[in-house]
Amino acid sequence: MLYETKRSLFRPLGIILKWSILLFFLLFTFVPLGWLVLSSFKTNFEFETNPFALPAVWQFGNYVKAIQISGLPRLFFNSIVVSSFSTVLNLLVTAMAAFVLSRLRFPFQNAILTTLTAGVLIPIIALMVPYFSIIRALGLYDTLWGLIVTYASINIPISVFLLHGFMRTLPRELEEAAVMDGCTLFQRFYRIVLPLSQLGIVTAGTFVFLYSWNEFLYAMLLTSSVASRTIQLGIRFFTSQFFIDYTAMYAAIVITILPSVVVYILFHDKIVRGLTSGAVKG
Amino acid sequence: MKRRGTFLLVAALVLSMAGVLFAGGAKEQKEIVLNFPSFWVGQDSKAGPVAELITKFNADNAGKIKIVVEENPSPDPYRTKINASLAAGAVPDLFIFNPDPTSFQYYDGEILMDFTEELKGEWAKDFQEGYIQASTKKGRTKTVPYEIGITPIWYNSELFKKAGISEFPKTFDEFWVACDKLKAAGIVPTSQMTGGVNAWTSMLWYSHILASIGGPDVWNRPLTHPQYVEAAKILLRLYSDGNTTKDAVGGDAGVSGGHYLAGRTAIFINGPWYIGRAKKDAPAVHAATQLAFAPAVKGGTYGGLIGFQLSNLAAANTKDQAKREATLKFFRWMTKPENVKMISERSGAMFALKYQLGDNVDPLLKRFVEISNQAKFIVPHFQSQYPVHVTQELGQAIGAMVLGKATPEEFVQFLIRANK
Numbered sequence: 061m062l063y064e065t066k067r068s069l070f071r072p073l074g075i076i077l078k079w080s081i082l083l084f085f086l087l088f089t090f091v092p093l094g095w096l097v098l099s100s101f102k103t104n105f106e107f108e109t110n111p112f113a114l115p116a117v118w119q120f121g122n123y124v125k126a127i128q129i130s131g132l133p134r135l136f137f138n139s140i141v142v143s144s145f146s147t148v149l150n151l152l153v154t155a156m157a158a159f160v161l162s163r164l165r166f167p168f169q170n171a172i173l174t175t176l177t178a179g180v181l182i183p184i185i186a187l188m189v190p191y192f193s194i195i196r197a198l199g200l201y202d203t204l205w206g207l208i209v210t211y212a213s214i215n216i217p218i219s220v221f222l223l224h225g226f227m228r229t230l231p232r233e234l235e236e237a238a239v240m241d242g243c244t245l246f247q248r249f250y251r252i253v254l255p256l257s258q259l260g261i262v263t264a265g266t267f268v269f270l271y272s273w274n275e276f277l278y279a280m281l282l283t284s285s286v287a288s289r290t291i292q293l294g295i296r297f298f299t300s301q302f303f304i305d306y307t308a309m310y311a312a313i314v315i316t317i318l319p320s321v322v323v324y325i326l327f328h329d330k331i332v333r334g335l336t337s338g339a340v341k342g
Numbered sequence: 343m344k345r346r347g348t349f350l351l352v353a354a355l356v357l358s359m360a361g362v363l364f365a366g367g368a369k370e371q372k373e374i375v376l377n378f379p380s381f382w383v384g385q386d387s388k389a390g391p392v393a394e395l396i397t398k399f400n401a402d403n404a405g406k407i408k409i410v411v412e413e414n415p416s417p418d419p420y421r422t423k424i425n426a427s428l429a430a431g432a433v434p435d436l437f438i439f440n441p442d443p444t445s446f447q448y449y450d451g452e453i454l455m456d457f458t459e460e461l462k463g464e465w466a467k468d469f470q471e472g473y474i475q476a477s478t479k480k481g482r483t484k485t486v487p488y489e490i491g492i493t494p495i496w497y498n499s500e501l502f503k504k505a506g507i508s509e510f511p512k513t514f515d516e517f518w519v520a521c522d523k524l525k526a527a528g529i530v531p532t533s534q535m536t537g538g539v540n541a542w543t544s545m546l547w548y549s550h551i552l553a554s555i556g557g558p559d560v561w562n563r564p565l566t567h568p569q570y571v572e573a574a575k576i577l578l579r580l581y582s583d584g585n586t587t588k589d590a591v592g593g594d595a596g597v598s599g600g601h602y603l604a605g606r607t608a609i610f611i612n613g614p615w616y617i618g619r620a621k622k623d624a625p626a627v628h629a630a631t632q633l634a635f636a637p638a639v640k641g642g643t644y645g646g647l648i649g650f651q652l653s654n655l656a657a658a659n660t661k662d663q664a665k666r667e668a669t670l671k672f673f674r675w676m677t678k679p680e681n682v683k684m685i686s687e688r689s690g691a692m693f694a695l696k697y698q699l700g701d702n703v704d705p706l707l708k709r710f711v712e713i714s715n716q717a718k719f720i721v722p723h724f725q726s727q728y729p730v731h732v733t734q735e736l737g738q739a740i741g742a743m744v745l746g747k748a749t750p751e752e753f754v755q756f757l758i759r760a761n762k
Contacts, residue, residue: 108600
């Protein structure tokens with residue numbers, strides 16, 4: 061009886077605690093985003109003098125300015141092309157690599173895997189000069205292909221890591237049965253392993269897409285004309301040596317984060333499932 | 343028959359010679375295209391006038407030289423890109439050189455065009471005293487001095503009047519008294535900041551205090567010299583007792599400048615490039631702004647100013663004489679006193695060249711020129727004396743000192759460690 065009373069007393073406390081924690085993280089996540097959106101409707105003077113106040117007059121013109129000054133539509137299109145192609149190219153290469161490394165047995169297999177995935181630990185800023193030299197030597201400087209190849213390459217370690225972790229959990233019996241039915245090595249890959257690795261592919265693909273969408277440093281390093289630039293460079297059109305047009309820049313940022321949000325909304329269940337299934341089975 | 347053969351041979355020779363000559367002529371007329379990655383684009387105050395100058399240059403040299411601007415609007419990533427290009431040996435035809443100790447290392451190789459001889463001749467007469475020398479390392483001048491900046495103290499004379507202060511203090515003893523009067527009138531004395539990549543406003547305060555202690559030779563002393571601790575103690579006081587805003591720790595240039603423009607703080611430091619911003623967003627503050635030298639520390643010098651080279655012009659070294667001539671022609675055009683005057687009047691920027699501003703320029707810009715002429719000495723700021731990572735550490739170290747996690751002595755130790 062006493063136990064029941066205590067339990068009924070603690071239950072609401074537990075619910076309050078749970079919701080308090082959830083609300084805290086909700087606020088922690090959404091307040092900066094809300095502040096960003098709010099700031100994008102202010103004047104720079106209002107932003108600098110009263111950063112948390114509502115705008116006196118909502119400055120929708122900041123969005124017009126964001127689109128006009130930085131040539132956002134073209135950069136937006138370039139970003140979609142670069143992000144999509146680099147994701148496809150990366151997955152094409154890494155899915156095959158992960159298949160071989162996870163499903164076959166051959167000498168130095170672990171050494172190759174470790175070498176490939178160790179790339180995750182290298183800061184990309186350290187690779188600027190070599191990438192710059194390679195892309196110039198290939199004649200890809202200031203082209204979208206230069207960025208596509210670079211982003212696909214930079215993300216090889218993380219994609220191999222994710223896909224290898226996923227593919228090695230698939231039951232071997234399926235492939236053995238396929239071999240009995242006369243499947244070749246390539247058929248084993250694209251008829252059996254690839255369809256079953258859908259979650260892992262979506263997870264790795266989302267990482268590559270978001271990375272390519274948000275990347276700035278290499279986009280700036282490897283391009284010189286608007287024709288081959290991506291949206292992250294457009295945001296920088298609002299910063300100059302001694303002045304930052306914060307509010308127009310925030311308007312541009314709000315526009316640029318929309319695709320990332322859409323990609324996440326469309327694939328979030330697969331991303332979460334992909335990550336957790338890899339973690340549990342791995 | 344023999345004559346006919348000789349005639350044909352001579353004719354063929356003449357024709358081939360003519361061919362060579364015409365080919366040479368055609369080569370001479372071939373347009374030289376010089377790529378110019380630049381951050382004087384987009385929202386930069388110099389973007390408009392610089393673009394006009396380049397357009398005019400291209401029109402005047404149509405068919406011979408063409409300058410193609412590659413827009414890189416943000417200066418910090420621009421420098422990263424230029425450094426990566428220099429390290430890879432792929433030097434842009436023309437570029438804006440950041441005259442800091444890290445970038446001057448590129449003088450050692452053969453990748454930069456050398457202007458030493460040209461800048462010893464007639465061209466040198468267009469430049470103000472000292473700037474060519476400052477751009478010369480080991481006897482070679484491989485960049486052309488261009489944009490400069492001075493950063494005197496800005497103060498709001500209306501707020502000073504409200505607090506009963508008639509003129510800007512000349513010593514720090516007088517300064518603290520003025521701060522108390524401002525606080526009593528409900529005004530925060532100074533704008534400060536530890537954020538941004540270099541804690542700009544506070545870095546300039548620190549430089550001013552050090553200049554007062556060390557005079558013109560301030561930067562000849564190593565970081566272990568007691569002047570750095572002495573200056574840190576004064577900087578700490580600027581952050582204490584309500585002498586600055588509560589958001590100064592972590593605040594960036596927007597916070598520091600925003601408080602001054604909103605009339606919340608009475609004292610601020612920045613260069614002439616900020617005039618346009620003040621005029622546009624806070625005309626009353628702009629009208630009330632006066633300039634002054636920083637107060638002198640006890641036993642220190644009054645009348646020193648922080649001034650520095652912001653940007654030099656640089657080019658890729660080349661064996662192609664025509665390309666070299668084209669580069670020189672363009673740089674001479676950009677440094678022509680009347681062209682520089684036009685950029686200065688329209689943007690508020692200052693240049694390392696000799697020019698007279700017209701009568702219709704902003705009165706505050708004129709005061710910048712006046713105070714520059716009145717200065718007993720001009721020394722660069724702290725940032726220009728140390729590698730980038732030391733300046734980046736400065737903001738963190740100020741924050742630690744202000745929050746009581748480090749003493750002024752430990753603050754200097756942070757800088758010494760970062761400099762190793």
